[in-house]
Amino acid sequence: MHQENGDIDRDEAERLAALASYDILDTPPEAEFDAITRLASQLCGTPIALISLVDEMRQWFKSQQGLSVCQTPRSLAFCAHAIRQREPLVVHDARCDSRFADNPLVVDSPYIRFYAGIPLEMESGHRLGTLCVIDRQPRELEPAQLRSLEDLARLTVSLIEQRRQKREARTRHALLDSLLEALPEGVVACDDRGELSFFNSRARAWHGAGPERLPPEQWSRRFDLFEADGRTPLPLERIPLRRAWAGETVRDQELCIRVPDQPPRFVACNGRAFFDDHGERLGAVVGMHDITQRKRAEREIAETRAHLQAVIDASTEVAIISTDRRGLITLFNPGAERLLGYTADEVVGQLTPLAFHRPDELEQRAAELSRELDRPVYGFDLFVLTPRLGRPENRDWTYVRRDGGQRRVRLVVSVMQDDAGEPIGYLGMALDLSRLYAVEEALRLSEAQFRTAFDTAPQGMALVSLEGAFIEVNRTLCEMWEYEREVLLKTDFQTLTHPDDLAADLTQVGQLISGEIPYYQMPKRYFTRTGRLLCCQLSVSLVRDGQGRPQYFVSQIQDITEQRQLERLKSEFVAVASHELRTPLTSIKGALDLVNGGVIGAVPESVEEMLRVAQRNAERLGQLIDDLLDWEKLAADKLAFDLQRHALRPLLEDALDSNLGYAERFGVVLVLQGDESVAVEVDALRFAQVMANLLSNAIKFSPRGGTVTVRYRRHDAGVCIEVEDHGDGIPEAFRERVFQHFAQAEAGTTRRRGGTGLGLAITKQLVEHMHGCIDFASTLGQGSVFRVWLPAVLRSGERLENGGEARR
Amino acid sequence: MTTLQRILHVEDDESIITITRVALETVGGLTVLSCTRGREAIEQAAEFAPDLLLLDVMMPDMDGPTTLAGLAEVIDVARYPVVFMTARANSDDHRAYYDLGAAAVVVKPFDPMTLADQLKTIWNRFNGSER
Structure with missing residues (x-):
């Protein structure tokens, strides 16, 4: 039973909802409904006739005859009983019916005795209420009367249904109207005859006119219709509404509305004919979507794109490479082709920029970035992570070309974003630094330098x-x-x-x-x-x-005319001067040598000392003349060299022998060390001069009782000859000028040691003329080593004795 | 003849003549005929019969090589070692003197204490008697 009650409850809730959906309760009286109750009252001869709708707590009368109230409580309502069944409910005498005998409407005013109610069953099957007749007298109803009452009830149901449909149609119409007016699109329509019937507010605004009755031939002109090019008037057969009316489905037809004094408006049109339930054509409608902005944007994009493409193509000095989000190359301009030696076809859609980078540089950058961001970064992210974080990415890299060659580049990477700010790809621009700076700068500089040098x-x-x-x-x-x-x-x-x-x-x-x-x-x-x-x-x-x-x-x-003459004069002067100086020098020195040699006989000791001073200075003067002559000849490149192959050791032995006397005078021991069979290609006389110079210097600067060591050894492709002394060493400040002509250390030394200041300068030139070189090492207070490096010539089968050998 | 004894010396500078004479006669025990002009030497050469010719190169009127050519007219110079004495230290010049038939070149200033020994060595070498 509970189940049954539950079903009843659910059915009743649905019935109440259906009732509410008709939106009829508490509405003013309507003539059609009053006509029905009047007819019912007359047909049945009853003083009261009602159209009662049973609400949740009441019955409400849409129309009533013979009754002044418009509603009564549901609990008292006969109709509440009547709607429980499809058949009419007829009560002949309520006093005799146990369901109603004690009903206040029976026992009290209006003293109901007779009731006949026909349920109003709607199309949905819900019985919303009744059409009923009521009398204060018990009575019977003729069958014909009952049938007529049932007809009137069906008429009532139909009226209620129509009433609802009308209301719904009004709502739809109002909705459509407001929709059409609110639409951002222009809407135009024509009727079944093809006459213009409707323009919404947009269409009226865009055309500056409403749907006037005009022959279609005049539409184009009246409503300023042009083809999408904005110039060609739109022919009749191309007018979208005509096409739709003729049965075509119009899809995205673009045209231009060019009303005088307004900028041209580009629209895309969609439309078709519409039909009634029987397939009869009722008319056609076309919607127009404003695409002026889009067209402009498209044109701007096309222009920008063309411009960019031209720039990209023309940029042969800049490599421009774009990629998708994952790094796959999508663009590779001629500059990139030139820089990297790949063609665009070989890389677009095939490679990522990682292919152009040196692995060691990538590793280094990966380490940097990983450290900086505290998470591992690798692969394509090495280039794009920084710009994606909103920081500029401008970095020098080494590109590896297809042929393996390398180019230093400066790479700038930026992110390409869509409207929502999402990355859709990356753009890299690389400048060839070596080309840019080295070549152009060098060229510019060298041109400028050459021009200046040329002019001045x-x-x-x-x-x-x-x-x-x-x-x-x-x-x-x-x-x-x-x-x-x-x-x-x-x-x-x-x-x-x-x-x-x-x-x-x-x-x-x-x-x-x-x-x-x-x-x-x-x-x-x-x-x-x-x-x-x-x-x-x-x-x-x-x-x-x-x-x-x-x-x-x-x-x-x-x-060099003048220079030639001067050179000749100088050469003659030096020759003559050297002869003219040597001749008296020969006499002076000879005389002193003879006297000091005791040939003339004994001289007093005091005189002897003075004579030795004179002799030493005569020697010095002779050396000076020799040096000057040599220097002049070296400078004029007139000194001939007879380069011959010589075993080195005999040359060095001769050099030591020749300087023994000088060494004895300073109390210095000469030592020769060397254990290799070595030959050199030198001019023996000039080599002797070199050794004499080095030995005399070493001897001069050695302490009395000291040792000067001449050492030779093979060195790579050459021979190194060292002359080592244990003197004071060469002062730091003088070292740079040791081989300069007329260079000498401080005056005190000069006076003590003597010398022309040309010896080492000449020595260096002589060594260099024999394809060698000379340098030195010196430690203050410990001495100096002069080293002559000469190209070696090996003499097969020749061995020189080992070890050192002292000579006095 | 087993040792060097007689030297014909041609030199225009009087001082050098003096030095050379002391060096050769006093130090070296040799006999020297000193001439200040080439012509003078040519005139006296045959009579003096030298063992060695010591010729200065640069002299007025007649220089060393010319004097040598002149001497060749009067004596058989090929029999004697010819030593040129020069103030020019240029080895190119020296080669030219050797080409003229010089046995040696002595460069001025020379060492008067060893000049005689130097000439004796040259003479010995020229006569193939050097050890």
């Missing part, structure tokens, strides 16, 4: 074509040759060259062009404009282009 050179300079014509000449050359620049530029060097020097010059030009020699120098004679003969020193180099093709000559021409 104290010697004559000319750029000469391969045919011999002057391309450019500097001021000094014009002055030297007594030509105006313009005149000289129309001349060639062959014309100006002394005939005897032309062949030699042309030979060397040929060698220069063929690449046999990198440049050449020669003394050469030229005629000036006034016919004077000039002795010049010519230096010529050849400028080639990037492919090594000869372009032009750079000639430097120095007037």
Whole structure:
């Protein structure tokens, strides 16, 4: 029973909801319903007729005849009983019906005796209430009366249903109206005959007009319709509403509405015809979506894209590489192709930029970033993590080209984001630093330097074509040759060259062009404009282009006429002076030698000392003359060298022998050490001079009783000869100038030791002329070691004795 | 003849003549004929019969090489060692003197105490009697 009650309860709740959905309770009286109750009252001959709707706690009368109240409590209602069944409820005399006998409406006013109620059963099956007739007298109802009452009840149900449908239609219409007006789209419609019937507010605003009755041929003009190009008037057959009306489905047709005094509006149209339930065409509707902004944005994007593409393509000096979010390359411009030696096809969609980097640099960066962020960072993140964190990424890397070559680049990485700020890819731009700085800067510098040097050179300079014509000449050359620049530029060097020097010059030009020699120098004679003969020193180099093709000559021409004369004079002077000085020196020194040698007889001791002073200084004067002569010849490159192969040890033995006397005078022991079979290629006389210089210095600066050691040993491809003393050493401040001419340490030493200040300068030049070099090491208070390095020539089968050997 | 004894010396500088004479005669025990001009030497050479010719190179009127050519007219110079004495230390010059037939070149200033020994050595070597 409980189950049954539950079902009843649920059914009743649904019934009440259905009742509420008709929205009829507590509405004003309506004529149709009153007409029905009047008819029912007359048909049945009853004073009271009602249309009662049974609510939860009451019955409410939509229409009532013969009753002044509009509702009664449900608990008293006969109708509440009537709706429980589909069949009419007829009560002939309520006093005799136990369900109603004590009902207050029976026992009291209005004293109901007779009741006949027809349930109002709706399409949904819910019985909302009844059409009922009531009398204060007990009575019967004719069957025809009952059938008529049932007809009236069905009419009532139909009226209630219609009432609801009307209300729903009104709601839908109102909703549609407000929707159409609120829509951001323009909507236009026509009726079944194709006449314009509706423009929503947008459509009216956009066209500046409403749906006027016009022949379709005039629509285009009246409503300012153009093709999407904004210029061509839209033909009738292309008007979307006509197309829709004709049965086509219009999809995204773009057109332009160009109302005078307004900017053109681009719209995309969608539309179709609409039909009733029977398939009859009722009309057509078209919606217009404003795409002006989108078109503009699209055009701007297209323009920007074209511009960017042009920039990217033209950027052959900058490598531009973009990737997707994972690092796969999506763009690789010609600059990147050039820098890295890959083609775009080889890398786009195939590689990530990791392929271009040196593993060691990646590892180093990974370590840095991992340390900085306190989590492992590797792979493509090495490039993009920093910019993704909003920090600039600008870093120097070494790119590895496809051919394995390496390029130093500066790489700037930025994030490409969508509108929501999400990364959609990355953009890297790499500048070739080596090219950028090294080449361009060097080029710029060298051009500037060359131009300055050319213009201001104290010697004559000319750029000469391969045919011999002057391309450019500097001021000094014009002055030297007594030509105006313009005149000289129309001349060639062959014309100006002394005939005897032309062949030699042309030979060397040929060698220069063929690449046999990198440049050449020669003394050469030229005629000036006034016919004077000039002795010049010519230096010529050849400028080639990037492919090594000869372009032009750079000639430097120095007037050495005067220099030649001066050199000759100087040379003669030195020769004469040396002879003229030596001759009296020979006598002075000879006389002193003889006297001091005791040949003339004994002299007093006091005189003897003075004579020895004179003798020493005569020797010194002789050495000075020798040194000056040597120096002059070395400077003029006139000293001949006869380089021959010699065993080293005999040369050193001779050198020690020759300096024994000098060593004895200073009480110094000479020691020779060396245990290898070594030969050298030297001029024996000059080598002796070198050794004499080094030995005399070492002896001079040794303490009395000291030792000077000459040591030799093989060293790599050469021989090292050391001359070591244990003297005071060379003062720090003097070390740099040891090999300079006229260089000597402080005056005190000079006076004590003597010397011309040319010895080591000459020694160095002699050694270098024999393809060797010389250096020294010195410790203050401990002594010095001078080292001569000479190229070795091994003499097979020759062994020199081991160990050292002292000589006195 | 087993030792060097007679030296014909041609030198225009009087001081050097003096030094050389003392060096050779007093120190070395040799006999010296000193001439201040080449012509003088040519005139006296045959009569003096020298063992060695000691010639200064740079002299007025007639220099050493010219004097040597002149001497070749009057004596058989090939029989005597010819020693040039020069103030020029240039080895290129020295080579030229050797080419003229010099047996040795003595550079000024020389050591008067050893000059005689130097010439004796040259003479011995020239005559193939050196040890």
